Amino acid sequence: MPLHKSAEKRLRQSARRNERNRARKKELKVLLKNVQKLIDANAEKGEVEAAYRSAVQKLDRLGVKRYIHPNKASRKKSQLSKMLNRYVKAE
Secondary structure: OOOOHHHHHHHHHHHHHHHHHHHHHHHHHHHHHHHHHHHHOOOOHHHHHHHHHHHHHHHHHHHHOOOOOHHHHHHHHHHHHHHHHHHHHHO
């Protein structure tokens, strides 16, 4: 347990931020898996593209706000676009 009042406050802040970070990262993982699931299920092109757009928006937002490293966001966007392009060409 913290001994100082300021340390107690930092502990509370840290817990709130940790919870917020986990929620945002979990949401991102769900969006990425959703795109993969739609591609695997041979869903409609429009549906896959909509899921792709929402995942890319979330990646951009989290990268800019430093919830994830910007290079990781860029790498994931690149991987998603490759998957989407392969899917569109296969149709």
